[in-house]
Amino acid sequence: MTETPDDQPDPRAQIRALKNHLESLARAGLDALPVDHAIDLAPRPRTHPPVARETQAEPVAQHASALVPPTTPVPQAERPIHSPQPQAPLGGSLLGSVGFELPVIPLDERGQALASLAAVVSTCRKCPHLADARTQTVFGVGSHSARLMFVGEAPGADEDRLGEPFVGRAGKLLTDMITKGMGLRREDVYIANILKCRPPDNRNPEPDEAANCVPYLERQIEVIRPEFLCLLGLVAVRYLLGGAQSMGRMRSRWHDYRGVRTMATYHPSYLLRNPSMKREAWVDLQMLMGAMGIEPPRRGSA
Numbered sequence: 001m002t003e004t005p006d007d008q009p010d011p012r013a014q015i016r017a018l019k020n021h022l023e024s025l026a027r028a029g030l031d032a033l034p035v036d037h038a039i040d041l042a043p044r045p046r047t048h049p050p051v052a053r054e055t056q057a058e059p060v061a062q063h064a065s066a067l068v069p070p071t072t073p074v075p076q077a078e079r080p081i082h083s084p085q086p087q088a089p090l091g092g093s094l095l096g097s098v099g100f101e102l103p104v105i106p107l108d109e110r111g112q113a114l115a116s117l118a119a120v121v122s123t124c125r126k127c128p129h130l131a132d133a134r135t136q137t138v139f140g141v142g143s144h145s146a147r148l149m150f151v152g153e154a155p156g157a158d159e160d161r162l163g164e165p166f167v168g169r170a171g172k173l174l175t176d177m178i179t180k181g182m183g184l185r186r187e188d189v190y191i192a193n194i195l196k197c198r199p200p201d202n203r204n205p206e207p208d209e210a211a212n213c214v215p216y217l218e219r220q221i222e223v224i225r226p227e228f229l230c231l232l233g234l235v236a237v238r239y240l241l242g243g244a245q246s247m248g249r250m251r252s253r254w255h256d257y258r259g260v261r262t263m264a265t266y267h268p269s270y271l272l273r274n275p276s277m278k279r280e281a282w283v284d285l286q287m288l289m290g291a292m293g294i295e296p297p298r299r300g301s302a
């Protein structure tokens with residue numbers, strides 16, 4: 001931030017920062033702020049803090065038991081279009097992404113940005129029928145500097161009760177995919193849904209509900225700025241990428257969401273109902289891991 005000679009913040013820089021912040025919130029569909037919402041315009045260091053390296057999980061004892069053995073070869077045709085990157089630290093990129101108009105939010109400001117958004121979401125009533133029925137909103141969970149963000153569909157009964165996405169049976173499978181399959185910790189990634197409120201009877205989100213809620217998700221993606229998105233199920237595909245193609249046509253290849261390398265795979269709930277499809281999900285995860293430069297955890301390692 002520009003500072004005046006007497007080391008006082010430049011009012012013009014403060015106005016620019018305020019304008020950027022409000023425009024960012026407006027892009028998320030917000031037209032009001034909680035009364036206790038504070039906008040910190042204090043001078044910032046001229047350089048961003050270093051990206052925190054988030055350590056990978058210790059190798060797990062049982063490898064990918066939720067999916068198929070790691071020795072399953074990835075067909076050549078399904079390998080990533082882009083060359084795998086060298087092993088990289090598990091910190092979200094501070095590099096600007098071409099698809100985002102707003103500047104990258106420094107790591108030390110992302111928590112506040114997400115907390116402010118979560119506060120707004122918690123009182124959202126854009127879908128009155130969903131707001132009336134929910135126990136609470138389910139905002140998202142995980143690292144604010146995640147390289148990888150999973151996007152599911154909507155909270156279920158367990159998520160509505162606990163306020164965290166993917167905590168039921170499907171959540172257990174997703175956690176196994178992340179930990180046993182990819183060798184990461186659940187807290188290394190970020191997990192969110194298309195909708196923040198539970199639809200009745202776990203039905204699919206309606207288009208108007210998704211239209212109301214997706215701006216919140218877009219804002220989460222914009223704040224976290226992941227390098228990779230993994231869309232879980234066709235609902236996430238439909239409302240982030242558009243179109244209504246089958247998962248068979250959408251999976252195992254790269255898509256682009258605002259400059260973020262995006263892939264799609266089966267929703268864990270679908271995999272629970274169709275265990276034979278876990279093999280395909282494992283192929284997708286291997287493709288993702290190859291692009292991220294992640295080696296699968298060793299079989300039998302502790």
Ligand code: SF4
Nearest residue numbers: 124127196197212213
């Ligand atoms: S689903 Fe999203 S947009 Fe609709 S009421 Fe809940 S938080 Fe608001």
